[in-house]
Amino acid sequence: MTSTDTTSRTFSLIAPAKLNLFLHINSRRDDGYHELETLFTFLDFGDELTFSVTHTPSITVFGDVADIPLQENLIYKAAYLLQQHCHISQGAHIHLVKRLPMGGGVGGGSSDAATTLLALNTLWQCHLSLSQLTLLGLQLGADVPVFIQGHTAIAHGIGEQLSPISLQPKWYCVVHPGEHVSTADIFTHPDLKRDTAKLEGNWQQQELRNDCEALVKKLCPEVEKTLQWLLKYAPSKMTGTGSCCFVEFSTQQEAQRVLTNLPEKWSGFIASSATLSPAHTALAALFEQ
Numbered sequence: 001m002t003s004t005d006t007t008s009r010t011f012s013l014i015a016p017a018k019l020n021l022f023l024h025i026n027s028r029r030d031d032g033y034h035e036l037e038t039l040f041t042f043l044d045f046g047d048e049l050t051f052s053v054t055h056t057p058s059i060t061v062f063g064d065v066a067d068i069p070l071q072e073n074l075i076y077k078a079a080y081l082l083q084q085h086c087h088i089s090q091g092a093h094i095h096l097v098k099r100l101p102m103g104g105g106v107g108g109g110s111s112d113a114a115t116t117l118l119a120l121n122t123l124w125q126c127h128l129s130l131s132q133l134t135l136l137g138l139q140l141g142a143d144v145p146v147f148i149q150g151h152t153a154i155a156h157g158i159g160e161q162l163s164p165i166s167l168q169p170k171w172y173c174v175v176h177p178g179e180h181v182s183t184a185d186i187f188t189h190p191d192l193k194r195d196t197a198k199l200e201g202n203w204q205q206q207e208l209r210n211d212c213e214a215l216v217k218k219l220c221p222e223v224e225k226t227l228q229w230l231l232k233y234a235p236s237k238m239t240g241t242g243s244c245c246f247v248e249f250s251t252q253q254e255a256q257r258v259l260t261n262l263p264e265k266w267s268g269f270i271a272s273s274a275t276l277s278p279a280h281t282a283l284a285a286l287f288e289q
């Protein structure tokens, strides 16, 4: 999945998906952002990004860039932010293979941005620490810090205060109901439940849920249908602000069975969870050679 050519300074990394195993919204701040508590885990499935350094300062992003204008692509934004911050005179060619559904709640854009910061920090020899990269990443989105820190974590604040934890690896079948859900639309909706009490004591002994789920089910009937269909196999949940839904298993076979039976109108994938982000694991392996 990962390749390198250190002599021409080119390498590929997987920008992994995340799942929110629960997502509680505690309050809305004066700046419009929401205080939340969420459990992030990484999947060993994601977009593939290939980075090459150039001797001129231009930054290009090509491949599956769909109709996102270059300067709005989070990959470009991340590269440009780092280049400006560290006064780098080199540029980069970045190729994207998009596997994660956009607006699916699996964090594809944020993961692409974080992976770009991690990769170019190395290729451009910026020598920023993970804490410094995390602060830069937060300028790009509330979800970016967890992908930079790279560890399964419970997040507080707007998603940037991270307490790393370890979980048993599990297998997931993740289903995209074919609908795009805008994070901003959900967080600005008057009917969003935003008054869940903060967790106290051991989170594993408490009732956990996704506070966005009821609203998204109401707004997107296909999400409701997906959650219902998945219930035949296991308790189903939605990730982030949707629209992807998932079920958890101990074995690959159980997850594969759900994917095999998936109605044609939906798409999906199976993946196992990883306590460490696959992008971090791959980057460490590349530079230990």
Ligand SMILES: C[C@@](CO)(OP(=O)(O)O)[C@H](O)COP(=O)(O)OP(=O)(O)OC[C@H]1O[C@@H](n2ccc(N)nc2=O)[C@H](O)[C@@H]1O
Binding pocket: 020, 023, 032, 033, 034, 035, 036, 038, 104, 105, 106, 107, 110, 140, 141, 142, 143, 144, 157, 158, 159, 183, 184, 187, 239, 240, 241, 242
């Ligand atoms: C809800 C979560 C949960 O993991 O995931 P997604 O469903 O988007 O993947 C994230 O917090 C999304 O993070 P991210 O997608 O990076 O958010 P941003 O770009 O910073 O913000 C997108 C929109 O969501 C709102 N937002 C985001 C995070 C937060 N804690 N409170 C908010 O109100 C922002 O006000 C903005 O209008």
Ligand SMILES: Nc1ncnc2c1ncn2[C@@H]1O[C@H](COP(=O)(O)OP(=O)(O)O)[C@@H](O)[C@H]1O
Binding pocket: 068, 072, 073, 074, 075, 100, 101, 102, 103, 104, 105, 106, 107, 108, 109, 110, 111, 112, 181, 183, 240, 241, 242, 243
């Ligand atoms: N490289 C990128 N990959 C995905 N989305 C991107 C990217 N760059 C910018 N975006 C924008 O960010 C939005 C949210 O993307 P994404 O992270 O996939 O969703 P979610 O936060 O629901 O997981 C997209 O609708 C798209 O307009």
